[in-house]
Amino acid sequence: MFLTNTHPDHNAPLEPVDADTLGIAAAESVELFLTHRDNHAETPLRSLPAMASELGIGALHVKDEGYRLGLGSFKALGGSYAVIRLVLEEASRQLGGNIDIAELHAPRVKAVAAGMTMACATDGNHGRSVAQGAELVGAKAAIFVHAGVSDERVAAIGRFGAQMIRVEGTYDDSVREAARVATEKGWTIVSDTSWSGYERIPGLVMQGYTAMVREFLRQVSEPPTHVFVQAGVGGIAAAVAGHLSIALAEKRPVFVVVDPARAACIVETARAGHPVKIAHGEPTVMAMLECYEPSLVAWRILSRVADAFIAVDDEDAISVMNRLARPSGNDPAIVAGESGGAGLAGLIRAVADPEIRAALGLNATSRVLVINTEGATDPKRYTELVGIAPEEVGAAIAK
Template sequence: MFLLNSNSDYRRPLDPRDAEILGLEAAAAVERHLAFRENHAETPLLALPGLAAELGVGSIHMKDEGHRLGLGSFKALGGAYAVIRLVLDEATNRLGRAIDISELHSSHVRNTAETMTVACATDGNHGRSVAQGAQLVGARAAIFVHSGVSDERVAAIARFGAEIIRVDGTYDDSVRQAARIAEEKGWTIVSDTSWPGYERIPGLVMQGYTALVREALRAMPQQPTHVFVQAGVGGIAAAVAGHMAIAFGDRRPTFIVVDPARAACLFETARAGHPVTVAHGEPTVMAMLECYEPSLIAWRILSRVADAFMTVDEDNAISVMRRLADPAGNDPAIVAGESGGVGLAGLISAVGNPEIKKALSLHGQSRIFLVNTEGATDPGKYREIVGLSPAAVAAKARTGASQ
């Protein structure tokens, strides 16, 4: 399914709150924060000229977040950043002076963190980031996981010392239960989705994602003309689209939001013109995108700066995982999890449909930017789908890079 943005807010300026969250000054602050993270390194921006020639576009660049901060997902940038910011803010309030990120490992920051419990619901990746951030500063973490989260992903969260709380139902059920229990116990919810009255913390999570955009734009030889980014509740799509709208103004790229057809909450929200909850049906293989209700902040941003919304099917996502693992020509092999390459799946579907291709003005000079949002965060599932282990594909990528 494909839909051009026809909402009344389309092309209006960003809400001032969102412009502040995703602006250049905020993004610079995120990068300064990362400089104090011991295992931080910029993730690679990979050129895919073979695939670009095959699809009939000028260039394709993919930011590979499978290497981010040891967590294998772009979400490493969001949850942990929000936790650290909240702890620094609380320490500032208690000590009566501004506490800088350079004091992250000080005793007064740790003493503050030890009195705090952060909580969230997760499909896997966000919970891991929140748990990592809590461990880093010495706070307690309680992570709510729904029945669709694999045991391997749960174990990856628990390794950071988080308490795991199981919830029957969907991701959205776990969000509601996390909010209810956190309120009862006085815990701080660090959610990557927002609802009425709860915006600041999801805004900090999204702010963390701007780092990957800054890194990518510095590395790209030219500004992209088109950006395809996958969406669950919409946080990563809104962060990329919003920051690029601020950075480029009227020259911003054409931005396309890509949803799983089985959990198309942003597509249906765009069609309705207001936030909607879609029915829960058969689960999608794109597990990290299996969300049935959009983030209100994300929709407020995307209603203004997304140009189109589309969906992809299960086979599209699986095909892209295999295609990136066994690339065209001399392109590097890329380990992309079930949700990682969905933006590329959207691009392939778009160029394969003459009407969509024309509507988006895709042609031989188009410069495409994509984000591989996750590596193999469930290695067993990855091997089952691709037929190779993540390690085997990564070895192939290293061999190609050395040639």
């Protein structure tokens, strides 16, 4: 499945609210918040010249989010940031005045946080981020997980003291249940997907993701000509594409959204020209991207700044995991989880098809960015699929 963006809004300016959410000032605010995190460090940018040569492009960079804030996923930037923002806003409301990040651990702010419960649904990584943020500020967390979330991922969230709630069905079922229970109990819903009447908090989550784009632009001498980013509900793709469109303006790269073929809600939304819910079929190995209904805010942004949409098979994702663990030439090894390498899988599929390659303008001078959105967040599953334990690959990276 490959589609170019034919939406009437393609290349139109972002809506003012989205431009504010994903703009330069907002990204600077996120980075300021990160300076107050004990384990904050910029994630590495990996250059893969051997693979670039194999693919017939000029340069290939991988922003490696497997090192983000001790959670092994880009999601660490979004959920915890939104939690912190929401606590400071509630503290400002209850205490009067503007309470800023410097007072986050003040006793009076902690007292406000203690009365708050942050709730969300998750495939694994977003829930860890929300739970970590809640623990950091002294709030409670209630995390809803669907039947397909592995016990290992549930345990990883539970380590932050969150209440874990199992829900029958899919991720989308858990989103609805989390919203229902949170509304009933007066909890704060910190979702990474949006729906009618619920947009601001998912916008804050997306805003958190802009930090990695800021880092990347500092780490390269020339901006990319092409960017391939995986979707899920669309949040990360929209955040990256939206911020790049603001930061680089007319020099923005060609942006390609990558979906799992078994959960291609963004591709099908692009085909329909409006948000659609797709049928639940066989689960995809790309568990963090297994979503069947797009975020309304994400689609509003992507309809304007995404240039094309492509779907990849499970076999493509597994092949990328193995290829990054056993690199060519002097390329560095990279630990990519089941969903982490989906953007690269999209690039590989695109360059292999002459028509897609031509449609995207991929050639020997192209500078391509992909994002490894997660490391081995389920080490057992990673080892099953790659045949090497993640720590063994990690040891090769350290050499």
